[in-house]
Amino acid sequence: MQKAKGKSWFIVVILASLFLSACGGGGTAEPAQDGKSAGKVTVRFATWDSEENLSLQQQLIDKFNEAHPDINVSLEAYGSEYDTKIAAGMGAKDAPDVMYMWNYPTYKDALEPLDEYIGKEGAEFKNNYYETLWNYNSANGKILGLPVGYTTHVIYYNKDLFDKAGVPYPKGGWTWDDLQASAKKLNNPEESISGFAFSGKPDPYDFEMFLWGNGTAYVDKEGNLQGSVNSEKSIEVLTMFQNMLKEGYAITTEGSGSTEMKSGKVAMFSNGAWSIGSLKEAGINFGVVELPAFHDGSAVSIVSSSGISMSKDSKKKEAAWEFIKFWTSEEANKARIDYELPVLKSVVESEKLQQDERKQVFYNMLEQSQDYTPASYKVENWSEISDRLGLVFEQIFNPSTMTDPKAALDEAAQ
């Protein structure tokens, strides 16, 4: 009997301790999530940046926290799985209050429309941004994020290879015919140098800019693929790229082409501002130039933009807006200038970026690319269409298929 009693006491103790530890966990976690420990509001801020950029962001946040004794912004770095984690957070009704954002059409239902907030700041506030960027930070006519950074696409060229082949550097206002003529001259199979490189699996979102340049797009105003993606002008664009491969002076790359450019074996390739840093590091003597135009078209670029948004479910919207304003202020734009192209006209002016040999090219492309809206903003099921188009482009460029562009695009339009 005595023994059994001891046993049951033991069990009670275990049960109690289990129960306590379960409560304890919740107990300590809750005030932090509630965001109101000691009268301070905690704003959760999710970023996709990592490494060096992340520590820069933390420094900037520390500055904000110092200046705002009643707000505490905590940085959450989600890294490369950013989209998965954001989506999971939204599904669990536990999204961060403030987050970096790029794919507005997908997340629009979980984001707070910001038009009213922006309206209260006055017209000057809104006009200081490049107009093109508002298109990209909205969905269904509502502004869902403030622009933080952007890049347009340009052509990078290897100056040393141009010098060696005696080809003059490309200049803004050139055409695809010019690019092809130069690429032919630069191509040198003996030294395995290619004139031009482009991705064999281009991201359909990016690739639409070439269709724009030739006066067409993936979808028409109603969002139909038929008659747009397989229009004569679209076929012309894809055929031109495929022919460059067939004629042998261009290659496709597995990634963006940045790796191949770094190896010094590629004379030209097209990409956003992302490659500047790595090409500098690799010691490549390179220049950038606006995209070429089609014979009777214009040079248009897609804008890869990043913005900052607020969660619809956030309970601290005022504090969140305060932080968003700080994150898009002149001060913050200047702090990020080494890795992000500023989006405020006043900063571009004060930092004289229009005089910068490389950066001005990106701003020129931005100004030329107004009034174009990517298909992802026009259709409901973009991620599926993007999958389908991606497959079609791969079929057209993959050496083992080299499908006829017309046939492939007709199929995609079905």
Add this chain to the structure above:
Amino acid sequence: MEQAVARHKRVRIIGKLTPYLFISPWIVGLLLFTIGPLVFSLVMSFFDWPVTSAPKFVGLENYTKMFTNDPQFYKSLAITLKFAVLYVPLSLITSLILAMLISQPVKGVKIFRTIFYLPAVVSGVAVSIIWGWIFNSKYGILNYALSLLGIEGPKWLIDPASAIVTIVIASAWGVGTMMLIFYTNIKGISPDLYESAAIDGAGSIRQFTSITLPLITPTLFFNLITSTISALQQLTLVLLLTNGGPLKSTYFYGLFVYNNAFKHHKLGYASANAWFMFIIILLLTALIFKSSSAWVFYENEVKHERKRGGKKK
């Protein structure tokens, strides 16, 4: 008296509870992180849930769409089954050969044992990156080695015909755990058997087919089941090495489910996909279990039967 009985009863109930209490951390974990999500995903498979907004009940629509209106579903299923057919035998054979090799009494065998097991310790992400470099058709070491032999290697990750082979090879590289299971079983076979076989004049091949192989069938059975399951669930490698390409030739079922959930944000549909795969795995495993009586040999069973038979006589 009555009181004593009641007390006795209570003690007995508590006595029965005690073992469960000791494994309660595991039970809590199972309920919270396995059973819970499992049931949740089953419920979700009857909903249309675009993640960013509230789920909507759609009944069996996800299932009917899967079977009648999604060609990619069948394609992905076929690719995964093809992979399993290639991968399972290959991984069983390689791990068995490796296990035989590392159970030989050679100098430095411990080093080999470690080397062969190493891939099982390396994380799937690192493995994918390494194989990505090896298989790069332009700069990869594999095609360089082949070129030294005068062979022009295929464009491993670009040509849709070779891409699935690439994945099979990269997966079969990580058979360390299976090898180890075979190895412990082989080591456990009594040397007497081999000795008497040798006296009877059996060569090493005969010894393998007549002694080793029959005695390790239970392990073979276990490895067959686990490798079938892992083949049908393969995701990491395709996600990182090919991302389904080229031309969707490695768009495995696992990737199909993953992309439906996290790329296309169709969580309900992806749950239905996942449950269908669960049923396939369940059926396949049941089938292998059913077949086991025909080819799996348990030493204990035989000994037991002999004893009983002896008594009867």
